[in-house]
Amino acid sequence: MFKERYSHMNAQIQPSAQLLQAVLNAAYGSNLPKSRNALRLKRSAVALTALCICLTLAMPALAATVAPIYRLMYLVSPGTAQFFMPVQTSSEDNGIKMEVVSAYIHDETAEIYVTMQDLTGDRIDGTTDLFDSYSINRPFDSAAHCELAGYKEDTKTAMFLITIDEWGGQNIAGDKITFSVGGFLSHKSRYESLEIPIRLSDIPDAEQTQTVSPNGGGGRDNEGYLEFEKNPIALIPAAPMDVLSVDGIDLTGIAYIDGKLHIQTAIKEPLDNDHHGFFYLKDKTGTQIDGNYSFSFSNQYEQPGRIDYHEYVFDIPREKLAEYSLYGDFVTSGMKTEGKWQVTFPLKDAE
Amino acid sequence: MKPQSLRGEDCAEEVIRVYSNLVYRLAFARTGTTYDADEIFQEVFLRYIKKRPVFENEDHRKAWFIKVTVNCSKKLWGSAWKRKTVPLAENLVFETKEDTDLYNELQKLPPKYREVIHLFYYEDLSTEEIARVLERKSATVRTQLTRARVLLKNLLKEEYDV
Numbered sequence: 001m002f003k004e005r006y007s008h009m010n011a012q013i014q015p016s017a018q019l020l021q022a023v024l025n026a027a028y029g030s031n032l033p034k035s036r037n038a039l040r041l042k043r044s045a046v047a048l049t050a051l052c053i054c055l056t057l058a059m060p061a062l063a064a065t066v067a068p069i070y071r072l073m074y075l076v077s078p079g080t081a082q083f084f085m086p087v088q089t090s091s092e093d094n095g096i097k098m099e100v101v102s103a104y105i106h107d108e109t110a111e112i113y114v115t116m117q118d119l120t121g122d123r124i125d126g127t128t129d130l131f132d133s134y135s136i137n138r139p140f141d142s143a144a145h146c147e148l149a150g151y152k153e154d155t156k157t158a159m160f161l162i163t164i165d166e167w168g169g170q171n172i173a174g175d176k177i178t179f180s181v182g183g184f185l186s187h188k189s190r191y192e193s194l195e196i197p198i199r200l201s202d203i204p205d206a207e208q209t210q211t212v213s214p215n216g217g218g219g220r221d222n223e224g225y226l227e228f229e230k231n232p233i234a235l236i237p238a239a240p241m242d243v244l245s246v247d248g249i250d251l252t253g254i255a256y257i258d259g260k261l262h263i264q265t266a267i268k269e270p271l272d273n274d275h276h277g278f279f280y281l282k283d284k285t286g287t288q289i290d291g292n293y294s295f296s297f298s299n300q301y302e303q304p305g306r307i308d309y310h311e312y313v314f315d316i317p318r319e320k321l322a323e324y325s326l327y328g329d330f331v332t333s334g335m336k337t338e339g340k341w342q343v344t345f346p347l348k349d350a351e
Numbered sequence: 352m353k354p355q356s357l358r359g360e361d362c363a364e365e366v367i368r369v370y371s372n373l374v375y376r377l378a379f380a381r382t383g384t385t386y387d388a389d390e391i392f393q394e395v396f397l398r399y400i401k402k403r404p405v406f407e408n409e410d411h412r413k414a415w416f417i418k419v420t421v422n423c424s425k426k427l428w429g430s431a432w433k434r435k436t437v438p439l440a441e442n443l444v445f446e447t448k449e450d451t452d453l454y455n456e457l458q459k460l461p462p463k464y465r466e467v468i469h470l471f472y473y474e475d476l477s478t479e480e481i482a483r484v485l486e487r488k489s490a491t492v493r494t495q496l497t498r499a500r501v502l503l504k505n506l507l508k509e510e511y512d513v
Contacts, residue, residue, distance in 0.1 A: 002503070003472050009450040010473055013385075013443070015375045015392055020367075023396045027363040108402055132488070141426045143418065145486075166419060168394075168426075169401065216490045218479040 082139035082176045085344045094339035095120035098181065101159070104350040105173060112162040114179060114343065117155060123337045126151035127188035128158040130181055131274050137178040142167040146179075173349045180342040185274055187334030191246055194328050196279070198243045198254065201322035206255035206262065208236045212297040212309075219293035221315070232295050233257055234311050235264045248275045248332040252309065260292070261314040261321065270308040277330030279312045283323055289314070363403075367396055370416045373474070377417060380469035381424040381462045385443055394423045414484045417474070421466060421485060456503065464499035471496055 015023075089100040101113040118124040128148060136144040142164050149161035162179060212234045235253035244251035244265075253264035267275045281289040291312040299307045316324070371392070378391035398419055406412040445451045457465055470476045470484075478496060482489035 005449065005453055006468075006472050008447075009445060009453050010376050010380075010469075012445055012450065013376050013379050013388075014372055015389070019389055019392060020371055023367055023371075023393060024364055026397060027367060027400050141422060143422065143486075166398065166422060168398070214493070216478075216493055218477060218489065220477075 078137065079139035082137065082178065082344075085176055085178055087176065087346060088342070088344050091341045091343050092119075093341055094337065096124070096337065096339055096341065098341040098343055100179075100343050100345045103177065103345050103347050105347055106350050108165060108169075110162075110164040110172065110177075110347050112164070112177065112179070112345070112347075113149065114160045114162060115157050116160070116181070116184070116341070117157040122156055123186055123335060124151075124156050124158050124184075125186050126153070126158070127186055127333070129185045129188065129274070129333065130160070131183075131185055133182040133184065135178075135180045136162060136164070137180070138164060139175050140167045140170055140172055172347055174346055176344055176346050178342060178344045180340075182340060183336060183338040185333035185336050189247070189332050189334065191277070191328070191330040191332075194246070194330065196243055196251075196326040196328060198241075198326055200324055200326060203261065203318070203321060204255055206235055206253075206257050209233050209257055210236055212295075214295040214297050215308075217293060217295035219291055219313075221292040232311075234295075234297065234309070235262050237264060237266055237309060240266070244328075246277070246328075246330045246332060248273060249277060249330055256318060259315075259317070261316055261318075263291075263312045263314075263326075265310050265312075267308045267310070269304075269306055271306070272336050273333050275330070275332040277328055279326060279328045281314060281316065281324040282327055288327075289316070289324065363400060366399070366412070370413070371396075373413070374416055374420050376473065377420045377466070377469055378424055380457075380473075381421065381466045383458050383462075383465070387424075391420060391423045395419050398423075417470065417484050418486075424462070424466075460499055460502055464495055464502065467492060467495045468499050468503070 091098045095118065097115075097117045097119055099115050099117070101115055103112040104110070116124055116128070128151070130146060134146055136146065138144065143166040144162065144164040146160050146162045148158060150159045151157070152159075162177075164177070210233070211231045214232060235255055235257070237252040240250035240252060241254075248267065250266045251264070252266045253262065255262055263279050265277070267273070278294070279291060283289065292315045294310060294312045296308055296310045298309070299305075374395050375388055375392050378395075379385065379388040382388055382391065395416065399416075404415060406415065443454075445454060457468075460468070466485075467481060470481045471478070476484070478492045479489045481487075482492045485492065
């Protein structure tokens with residue numbers, strides 16, 4: 001087995017006693033090994049030289065056409081690309097205005113507040129979600145993420161908080177950040193602890209099954225699934241069952257396969273809505289039992305009309321199933337809005 | 352409620368000892384050399400000592416160490432210093448020929464594949480947990496894992512049940 005082989009090899013890899021002691025000394029307030037500091041100086045010098053060369057060569061071209069080459073430049077040298085990006089703290093497209101409210105560095109975290117306001121309708125609401133349509137370009141290595149921080153109903157304005165940290169102690173004040181958004185979802189509905197009115201004692205064996213090529217999966221026993229079931233066995237999708245009353249998510253099958261309960265849902269055009277959810281069982285005491293694993297597959301990827309199927313699998317013997325009730329939590333979005341919004345702004349030290 | 356650290360400031364030694372192998376082995380998995388793993392090991396714990404982040408629980412602490420180790424590995428890999436230096440020959444000696452062969456075959460994989468293989472098979476993270484900690488889509492992680500396994504199977508001539 002690969003896992004055992006790999007573990008055996010890894011067991012022989014560990015930090016030396018000297019290295020571990022050096023780090024422990026640092027924790028006690030001592031210095032790290034001197035060679036490390038020397039290394040840092042060498043790296044800084046090389047990096048500075050490289051940056052100067054890049055700036056010299058790139059400046060004439062950049063001055064002429066900043067925007068078209070920005071993406072390419074950012075791939076090659078984020079620092080240079082961001083240096084030349086002009087500051088633009090607001091952006092408007094498709095009747096939606098994006099604006100930077102503040103961009104300050106507090107302690108070791110940079111916090112940036114950006115608003116998005118619908119100037120013409122009510123596409124922005126308190127459930128607005130940028131999903132994976134945004135990017136945060138910055139000229140230094142760091143971790144960054146963006147989340148909805150608040151919503152103001154009277155002005156139809158959503159505020160997002162961008163947090164950047166882990167930049168290695170460099171001075172980043174004055175460095176410019178570019179935040180881009182290509183679309184958002186809104187008008188989401190949440191269904192929590194939704195009881196599915198289905199008699200579990202009547203669940204049959206699947207009459208027909210199919211082997212599918214999965215495009216995702218999860219659950220507490222997913223590792224076993226990945227190890228031994230590279231191509232899982234799934235239900236054949238049936239017509240939507242009316243026991244699931246969630247707009248956008250269809251229940252297309254529930255049956256036993258090889259002694260395990262399979263529950264299947266279908267979501268049309270998933271890239272346009274990000275509908276999602278999961279099922280769980282509850283016993284008579286209200287204790288929740290999650291599925292053992294889940295996997296997903298699609299009817300096709302290339303053409304319009306994509307349907308993603310999600311199959312949730314419970315390793316529950318049929319004779320015990322009558323002791324449980326089926327529940328689910330789901331989130332659906334009612335609207336997707338596309339556009340191109342981009343702001344560039346410098347970070348400032350908070351006084 | 353503000354999250355509380357599970358360990359006080361005086362327990363940094365314990366935290367370092369607990370997570371030392373995790374950080375070192377992940378760094379080694381990604382970079383393939385003990386020299387780079389040494390460098391990343393120091394960088395990760397230096398950040399921990401300087402920042403003293405607060406975690407809600409040990410899972411979050413583990414995720415932090417994994418994320419920072421991967422970020423530091425990427426930073427080292429992409430640095431101007433790294434690109435302009437010739438790597439030292441690795442002098443790590445494994446116990447068995449099988450270990451050495453496996454190490455050599457793993458080095459033929461791209462670092463991002465080795466990283467996913469390590470987190471899945473050694474740290475026992477699910478693909479969704481890997482996706483969260485690496486800030487990738489779970490479908491991407493799953494694809495990378497599948498491709499890595501296919502490559503490994505080819506490289507090892509189906510010697511191992513990957």
